[in-house]
Amino acid sequence: MYSGRTMANQGFERPLRVVQTNLQIKDTTKINPVELARQIDELGGNALVFNVGGIYAWYDTDVDHHTKNPYLPEDTNLLEEVIEECHDRDIEFIGRVDFSKANDDVYAHKPEWFARTPDGDAKTIGAERPGDWPILRFTCLNSAYRKDGVALPVIEEIISSFDVDGIFYNAPHYITCHCDTCKRKYEDHYGEPLPDETVKFHEDWAEQCVRDNMEPRYRFIKDLDPDVEMVLYYDHNGDDLPEHAAMSDLVCTESQNILSLGHSDLPERWKPAQTMKIGNTVEDGPDPIGIIHSSPGMDWRHTGLPPAEYEYWLSQIPANKGTIWHSLTGIPDTIVDDRLLEVVRDVNHKTEQIDPLMEDATSVAETVLLWDDSEEAHALFNGLIQQQFPFDLLLREQAELDRFREYDLVVVPADWEFDPQFVDDLCRFVDSGGRLLVEGGLPDDADRLFELLGVADNPDLGEDLVASYSRLEGTENPLQRGMEDTDLLPHRGPVAYCDPADGAETLLTLVPQWSPLEAVGKPPERASLHVSHTDIPMAIAGSTGRTLYLPFRLSSLISEYQIDDHYRLLENAIDHLLGDRRTVQATSKQGLQLTPFETENGYLLHLVNGTGDRPLKTTTPVSDIDVELSLEEGLDVTGVRSAFSGERLDFLQDDSQVSFTVPSVAVWEAIHVHCESRS
Numbered sequence: 001m002y003s004g005r006t007m008a009n010q011g012f013e014r015p016l017r018v019v020q021t022n023l024q025i026k027d028t029t030k031i032n033p034v035e036l037a038r039q040i041d042e043l044g045g046n047a048l049v050f051n052v053g054g055i056y057a058w059y060d061t062d063v064d065h066h067t068k069n070p071y072l073p074e075d076t077n078l079l080e081e082v083i084e085e086c087h088d089r090d091i092e093f094i095g096r097v098d099f100s101k102a103n104d105d106v107y108a109h110k111p112e113w114f115a116r117t118p119d120g121d122a123k124t125i126g127a128e129r130p131g132d133w134p135i136l137r138f139t140c141l142n143s144a145y146r147k148d149g150v151a152l153p154v155i156e157e158i159i160s161s162f163d164v165d166g167i168f169y170n171a172p173h174y175i176t177c178h179c180d181t182c183k184r185k186y187e188d189h190y191g192e193p194l195p196d197e198t199v200k201f202h203e204d205w206a207e208q209c210v211r212d213n214m215e216p217r218y219r220f221i222k223d224l225d226p227d228v229e230m231v232l233y234y235d236h237n238g239d240d241l242p243e244h245a246a247m248s249d250l251v252c253t254e255s256q257n258i259l260s261l262g263h264s265d266l267p268e269r270w271k272p273a274q275t276m277k278i279g280n281t282v283e284d285g286p287d288p289i290g291i292i293h294s295s296p297g298m299d300w301r302h303t304g305l306p307p308a309e310y311e312y313w314l315s316q317i318p319a320n321k322g323t324i325w326h327s328l329t330g331i332p333d334t335i336v337d338d339r340l341l342e343v344v345r346d347v348n349h350k351t352e353q354i355d356p357l358m359e360d361a362t363s364v365a366e367t368v369l370l371w372d373d374s375e376e377a378h379a380l381f382n383g384l385i386q387q388q389f390p391f392d393l394l395l396r397e398q399a400e401l402d403r404f405r406e407y408d409l410v411v412v413p414a415d416w417e418f419d420p421q422f423v424d425d426l427c428r429f430v431d432s433g434g435r436l437l438v439e440g441g442l443p444d445d446a447d448r449l450f451e452l453l454g455v456a457d458n459p460d461l462g463e464d465l466v467a468s469y470s471r472l473e474g475t476e477n478p479l480q481r482g483m484e485d486t487d488l489l490p491h492r493g494p495v496a497y498c499d500p501a502d503g504a505e506t507l508l509t510l511v512p513q514w515s516p517l518e519a520v521g522k523p524p525e526r527a528s529l530h531v532s533h534t535d536i537p538m539a540i541a542g543s544t545g546r547t548l549y550l551p552f553r554l555s556s557l558i559s560e561y562q563i564d565d566h567y568r569l570l571e572n573a574i575d576h577l578l579g580d581r582r583t584v585q586a587t588s589k590q591g592l593q594l595t596p597f598e599t600e601n602g603y604l605l606h607l608v609n610g611t612g613d614r615p616l617k618t619t620t621p622v623s624d625i626d627v628e629l630s631l632e633e634g635l636d637v638t639g640v641r642s643a644f645s646g647e648r649l650d651f652l653q654d655d656s657q658v659s660f661t662v663p664s665v666a667v668w669e670a671i672h673v674h675c676e677s678r679s
């Protein structure tokens, strides 16, 4: 029954639905291996992440200074039984290790393994916790504890003693440390002393320390057993993703929905989609893993997220081709909030239904947004996802011609660094038919870029404008669609003043600031526009018809004001560039996400609905979503149905276009468009 694993660096050979039981040592005796495996199965999971080693050993360890869980039963081999029961039910077993902290008595024997403050004090955690807990201290990432002292012997012991299918490295991150080992390493590396203040560290120091620790760790695991898959975190904004993907088999990240931060600090409603789109930028990598904690914040980890909010949050992971990983506090028998288990079960069962379709699915997005984690990139993400655009991301180090060629349109956020190679790649991309949207200022003397975008000369960045507008020029302006009854769009912020080059077309112009803010309201008798029309471009269509340059930050307007006009301007700009190359169009619904994929026998379109004020109290279904999908040449649609309910939808195929109406989406719907090749 047990299906086994695949070659190194490929991840597991089947799609996983992972359940992680963050165990409490005091509940150890409540773990019944038979019951636990049955419950994971019943929850729809096919992989269990279970504590194995590090802070506590969940087995009889022979490694010195590896603290054994004091509540472990003496008469049985709990870990072995859990693994056996999982394998009997075809559930992969992933062992969680955490070498970031260790017990106080380890510190007594090996104080040199622990992280220090600049004053030389050992760093502790939870010293003030009520109850009979020994003090826990942070270990130093560069210390022997994380290498030959404890970590490597423990991993070797685990892999040689137990039939684990994977190792999950919890907390592999760097924490600031001023121990002598770190001081020596820093000085060797940079030729200067380790500064007391963290802000003065070399920028790559933290990542260097992680790399020095994890790279050998990965090789060590693969040398011991190439079939054991190693799971490593990546930063949810993608900073370290390419490197971490190269030193692990699978990458994971958390999309925490921390309601306990307070209503005004909620994460963006599309955060899980964003983290999975970032994870999917790794070429030919296995699907990224999206870890979702069931709780509304770690301080409330014994309760669950509100069910409507939780379901919406979880659904974004599989809908964006991520592997779902449920992080729970405890085992089903110790979890007191049954509502959360119900949501886990529902989402897993839906995921299981589409797994065969999604396994080899590829994105059909025609647009790629360049991602540098800037405010502008976040804002354009907002603009694209809220308008139901299919789009992917590319990280800075991936932003090159070969990757651009997978798409029809490249969107470049303001303040992106235009080095000569990048400009060259953009020129070649557009030369070969690609489309390009650029916003914000441009670098000085970038003549090739100016020529590409239809800009005559160096733009001069002006002051922060208020009380100003952009004006939609001419009749039948492609940027005006849906806004035919107005000519003016609100504007604030700086403009890169420039002139259009010969052959370029100005689609938007600036209506300059007519008043300082203090005088905009009073008196209205004096509210006439100072100058109602200028030739200063706010949108330039290049002479090729394949570029559009916005010499202002549309992104900032979208994120700051969230006014429909700005969303619509972005949508019109992209539609104008794409023409008939847009793969999918759907009725615009606020709060609805659309992610289309090509599958072995057609297409699968995910619709995820987060309509309503967050955190969502109830699900507000959206109805009658009209969808138009462009098909690959030579395909005939043979059926359109819900991949979950099986309900068949009426459809109309017109040449290489199919249209249908999705009657209703509660939280997550997946529509399978089944196609056959025309014979």
Ligand SMILES: [Zn+2]
Binding pocket: 114, 115, 116, 140, 141, 142, 143, 177, 178, 179, 180, 181, 182, 183
């Ligand atoms: Zn250190």
